[in-house]
Amino acid sequence: MVKTTHEEKMLTVRFRVDEHAHIVVNTDICRECSVQSCVYVCPANLFVPLDDGGILFNYEQCFECGTCYIACNREGAIRWTYPRGGFGVTFRES
Ligand code: SF4
Ligand code: SF4
Secondary structure, eight states, X not given: OOOOOHHHHHTTEEEEOOSSOSEEEOHHHHTTOSOOHHHHHOTTOXXXXXXXXXXXXXXXXXXXXXXXXXXXXXXXXXXXXXXXXXXXXXXXXX
């Protein structure tokens, strides 16, 4: 199986970033989470664990796959929607 690096994946997409975040993470809830599955499942590496147990999240380079929302086991930790029309990720043809 051919492995694709994060950098190679990012070369195949472009983003039109909305000023309104389409995903919001409640880091207070994340501090109580011992699993932090979002850190491991996000294909864009957008969840970064902090020393205080919280999570640093940046929505701007999101692939809109929904994996974080499905993987998160804490109700209310992630508020997830698609970006507004005209914004978000575009997958380029190779
Ligand atoms: S899995 Fe959910 S609750 Fe746990 S750190 Fe990630 S977003 Fe927060
Ligand atoms: S929707 Fe996908 S790419 Fe976006 S933050 Fe969640 S897991 Fe990462």
